[in-house]
Amino acid sequence: MNQKGKRKLSIAACLMLTFTLLLSGCGSKTGTDTSAADSGSGGKNEQVTIKYYNWDNADQTPKTDALLKQFEQENPNIKVExxxxxxxxxQEMLKKLDFLISSGEAVDVVAMPSLGAVNERAARGALAPLNDYYKASNLVPEDEYYVNPKIGDKYYGMQLTNSYQYVLLNKDALDEAGLKVPTYGWxxxxxxxxxxxxxxxEGVDKRYGSYFHTWELYMNAPAQTVMKNPFxxxxxxxxxxxxxxxxFFQLRKDMETVDKSAKPYSDVLAAKLNYRTEFFNGDAAMILSGSFMTPDPGNTEQYPHTFKTAFAPVPLPPKNAEPKDYEGGKYFVGGNHVVMGASSKHKEESFKLMRFMTTVDSDSKMEFSGWKKADNNAVLNRLIGKNSNMYDVDSLKSTLFGEHNQFLEASQVVxxxxxxxxxxxxxxxxKFMLxxxxxxxxxxxxxDEATKVIKEKESK
Known part of the structure; x- marks a missing residue:
């Protein structure tokens, strides 16, 4: 080969080597950019680990573990701790969580016990807003969940469970008195x-018409049931x-002193009475409570009784006592929420876990779902179990899932x-009762006291 040919070959080889290096360089740069862009999502094939924080007790932990294992099977690139x-x-869980957040730990997904707990942490920047993730998934929060924690126009949580309030009634006592099971609007x-x-x-054999326990729920039931914020x-x-x-203060006092249809508040305090015992022992014919009591009428081993339990919606305030912010018979609904930490490095995976936890159907779920499209009748059947004869099932279903059920939007008060x-x-x-x-x-x-506290604690 002559000198000119060797020169052409050398130039061609150099060009080929340069092209190869460029391709290699571009590929390397693309890989770096993808890694940086996906630092919050882990890429398509890279497995990432996220943490799910809650306050499970010994009975609940295995059920949660089973759900998380199912999530991992459906999402092999995401491991959940x-x-x-x-x-x-x-409450102690929240204190420990706040310490983790303040210490700079990357927090992914957390179960929160209340709307207030969500709002408080969202307001101080500890939680990530979900708007962009909802938009990317073509989801409208109001179409998905009964209550959506929100500050301004930013959403901060998904409703995990839905806790209803209702009245339990001794059906045998109702029949004996010739009374119908109350319905919505009473x-x-x-x-x-x-x-x-x-x-x-009379005396030790007396059956009171109603029992009121010591919680705030029984001090002003309308504020706790038909207002967005109880305080x-x-x-x-x-x-x-x-x-x-x-x-309601006057109603409580009149029922004790005039009607003598409710056990005195002083006796409830002194004897440290148990609300379940008062109802299932037949010492009271009615009690306002929550859906956490749904399994109890069928649990005759723990709460021995022979009467059937009926259910009614929470009574509404009469015309002369409607709240200032009253919204025409809509109920407050509580429940747990799941949120995403602002410090999470894997937000897309965290959002995916949140949607799974709030929408998955499982036989291990024993609480009503906050997801509007869930089959809560299946949950109800699991809660009732084999002793459906101890329930007035029609009144229970009507109370929980009736057409009258309309719920208040989430309070935005922080x-x-x-x-x-x-x-x-x-x-x-x-002061009033005693x-x-x-x-x-x-x-x-x-x-005066409340105004003073608000100014001292929240005006800083």
Missing amino acids: HVVLVPGNS TWDDYRDYAKKLTKG RYEDGTSNFSDPTYKY STTDSEMMSIEDDGFS GNTPIEEVQKWMV
């Missing part, structure tokens, strides 16, 4: 009338001035004073 922060104690005045007619006997108006001010407080508000309500209620302080004076004291 189940972290139980404080077994069986949601009021607290009607409840008082039912309680009078269901009261029977605040949506403008952030205390709602202790609301007409429902005067009405509060850090709930524990103080509970204490003020407890003290105010005790003493002779007029209701107007009690209510003014409650408003």
